[in-house]
Amino acid sequence: MNRTDNRETRRHDITEAVLRVMTRSGLHAVTMRAVAAEAGVSLRLVQHYFETKQHLMHTTLNRLTEEMTQRLRTRLTGAHRPRDVMEAVLAEAVPTDERSRAFHLAYTSYAVLAVTDETLAAHPFLNAPDAMETFVTRQLTRARDDGDLAPGLDPRTEAVTLLATAAGLGVAVLAGQRTPQEATAILHSGLARLFPNPASPGEQGEATAEEGGHK
Amino acid sequence: MNRTDNRETRRHDITEAVLRVMTRSGLHAVTMRAVAAEAGVSLRLVQHYFETKQHLMHTTLNRLTEEMTQRLRTRLTGAHRPRDVMEAVLAEAVPTDERSRAFHLAYTSYAVLAVTDETLAAHPFLNAPDAMETFVTRQLTRARDDGDLAPGLDPRTEAVTLLATAAGLGVAVLAGQRTPQEATAILHSGLARLFPNPASPGEQGEATAEEGGHK
DNA sequence: ACGTATACGGTACGGTTGTATCAACATTGT
DNA sequence: ACAATGTTGATACAACCGTACCGTATACGT
Numbered sequence: 094m095n096r097t098d099n100r101e102t103r104r105h106d107i108t109e110a111v112l113r114v115m116t117r118s119g120l121h122a123v124t125m126r127a128v129a130a131e132a133g134v135s136l137r138l139v140q141h142y143f144e145t146k147q148h149l150m151h152t153t154l155n156r157l158t159e160e161m162t163q164r165l166r167t168r169l170t171g172a173h174r175p176r177d178v179m180e181a182v183l184a185e186a187v188p189t190d191e192r193s194r195a196f197h198l199a200y201t202s203y204a205v206l207a208v209t210d211e212t213l214a215a216h217p218f219l220n221a222p223d224a225m226e227t228f229v230t231r232q233l234t235r236a237r238d239d240g241d242l243a244p245g246l247d248p249r250t251e252a253v254t255l256l257a258t259a260a261g262l263g264v265a266v267l268a269g270q271r272t273p274q275e276a277t278a279i280l281h282s283g284l285a286r287l288f289p290n291p292a293s294p295g296e297q298g299e300a301t302a303e304e305g306g307h308k
Numbered sequence: 309m310n311r312t313d314n315r316e317t318r319r320h321d322i323t324e325a326v327l328r329v330m331t332r333s334g335l336h337a338v339t340m341r342a343v344a345a346e347a348g349v350s351l352r353l354v355q356h357y358f359e360t361k362q363h364l365m366h367t368t369l370n371r372l373t374e375e376m377t378q379r380l381r382t383r384l385t386g387a388h389r390p391r392d393v394m395e396a397v398l399a400e401a402v403p404t405d406e407r408s409r410a411f412h413l414a415y416t417s418y419a420v421l422a423v424t425d426e427t428l429a430a431h432p433f434l435n436a437p438d439a440m441e442t443f444v445t446r447q448l449t450r451a452r453d454d455g456d457l458a459p460g461l462d463p464r465t466e467a468v469t470l471l472a473t474a475a476g477l478g479v480a481v482l483a484g485q486r487t488p489q490e491a492t493a494i495l496h497s498g499l500a501r502l503f504p505n506p507a508s509p510g511e512q513g514e515a516t517a518e519e520g521g522h523k
Numbered sequence: 524a525c526g527t528a529t530a531c532g533g534t535a536c537g538g539t540t541g542t543a544t545c546a547a548c549a550t551t552g553t
Numbered sequence: 554a555c556a557a558t559g560t561t562g563a564t565a566c567a568a569c570c571g572t573a574c575c576g577t578a579t580a581c582g583t
Binding site (some may be wrong): 198264265 | 438
Binding site (some may be wrong): 524525526527528529530531532533534535536537538539540541542543544545546547548549550551552553 | 554555556557558559560561562563564565566567568569570571572573574575576577578579580581582583
């Protein structure tokens with residue numbers, strides 16, 4: 094094992110500890126000491142690999158974001174028709190497994206912090222909604238041009254509505270007020286309203302079929 | 309001025325200071341010392357009127373909740389038809405003035421905390437969504453029975469969707485990502501979808517007419 | 524009028540935080 | 554082999570937190 098490999102392993106273990114602490118006890122409980130204890134290393138070690146706490150959080154969040162982006166990209170593979178794309182997007186918009194739960198919790202926690210800290214508001218972490226909105230709007234516009242969208246709907250309005258609904262449901266799921274199954278069902282009904290014609294039968298159907306089944 | 313009057317004034321001033329600090333710097337910045345400084349009193353005084361910090365937060369949140377409930381009740385006065393009721397509910401569902409902004413920020417902050425602290429999840433502060441959901445569901449059910457609701461819609465599904473959308477938009481407005489006007493416009497379009505017939509013209513029209521106009 | 528409860532100020536205490544300092548040890552390049 | 558560099562530990566430090574303690578003054582009931 095190379096020394097730089099070892100270094101990378103250490104850094105990975107520590108960022109994983111950050112996510113565990115945050116998922117279990119919340120963002121405010123993520124202290125340098127708590128992370129060190131969770132990772133089973135000394136405080137000094139955490140300091141060594143991530144000079145400052147801000148640096149530690151930054152890389153942890155970046156890695157998690159990268160992972161979730163990759164997850165969505167994978168799910169998006171082969172989804173060509175706008176409805177299939179929307180299906181994939183909404184499937185990731187709600188926290189189901191522990192991993193996506195950590196992501197949503199981290200994201201929401203930071204979003205709340207950014208409300209009163211304009212320094213944090215500049216974080217690239219928080220640009221995702223804008224990008225997602227234009228992306229979804231484009232998909233719905235394409236669907237309208239293809240004649241797949243229900244008549245009389247404004248793509249941008251529907252995009253904003255759908256994303257806001259997904260965000261609201263995501264928080265509700267986080268808070269344990271709603272089950273992931275309920276949330277995805279609600280989102281599906283919203284999607285069914287936008288697309289009068291049934292979803293594509295065989296090609297990409299798996300994404301909708303086994304949803305809500307795996308814990 | 310009576311002593312108990314004075315006491316009440318003091319307590320009011322201090323809880324107002326709590327809200328100002330929270331609105332300006334976030335919930336995490338609400339410390340006993342910061343509140344004392346904001347209110348222009350000594351730390352000991354804050355301790356005197358609210359034994360513990362938990363007690364201080366509890367009464368502050370209760371008072372704010374009571375105020376917002378009263379606000380909604382006032383807006384609900386004279387709104388009899390389900391659509392008018394929904395109009396009133398949605399008008400309060402988005403932070404517009406500074407007061408409602410404080411309320412939404414407080415609520416969201418606590419909701420995020422409650423995700424990882426089941427002790428906090430029992431707080432009555434967090435029962436509002438459930439109550440609101442059954443209330444809205446009841447309104448939509450009544451609208452359906454009256455034939456005012458668009459056909460083929462499930463009242464409960466639409467209620468959950470509408471509230472989740474309002475919650476998502478509320479956070480977006482808090483974060484400065486969306487203006488209150490945009491948010492209310494989106495919510496109105498959602499309402500227009502549920503109620504095919506136009507809103508009541510004269511009787512309660514003011515609630516919809518001057519919306520988004522007053523700062 | 525007087526004793527007592529309330530109102531208030533200053534300050535101290537124990538705990539936790541992020542970060543810095545001082546050492547010891549291992550690994551690597553030459 | 555040795556100097557240099559990276560790795561790990563223990564501990565210290567200044568700042569902050571909520572709360573407790575010790576006073577004094579003011580206002581009230583009787």
